[in-house]
Amino acid sequence: MKLTSKKMMAVIGLMAAMLMTPVLEASAQDVPSIPRQTAKTVETEEYSENVAWGTQYDYLSTRYINYDDISEYDRGQIRVLKNSIYARHGRIFKDPALREYFEQQSWYQGTRKEIPAKEFNKYENANIAFLLKYE
16 A cells, blocks of 8 residues: 555644544553564565664564454554554653553653654554554
8 A cells, every 4th residue: 555645644634633632541461462473574674773673563564454453452552553653763752651651661762752754664654544543
């Protein structure tokens, strides 16, 4: 799926609106984990070296997810999944619940307030848009 600039602007608008909405609480035991064996191997040269690898969320950067991957998750879990893409790129979260959750992850290093959409690879952009529909 190729995201046009019009679709990308819609995704960015939805993400901005989402940041203005109340936070759904997600605790560590609520965070979903999809087994690594479901992820397809990809060439890592196409990915930014500024991304945290070796996390339970790596598959969101290496393959397109589908409804079967998230069908048993609630909105809070889906929200954490979506924001894990941003967290792996070093986003600092304004939302206290997200900030607290990701600061508890050994791999997380918040270094930037925003991550430009152009820094996400094709899987990350598509998965953000997909997860927004179910959040």
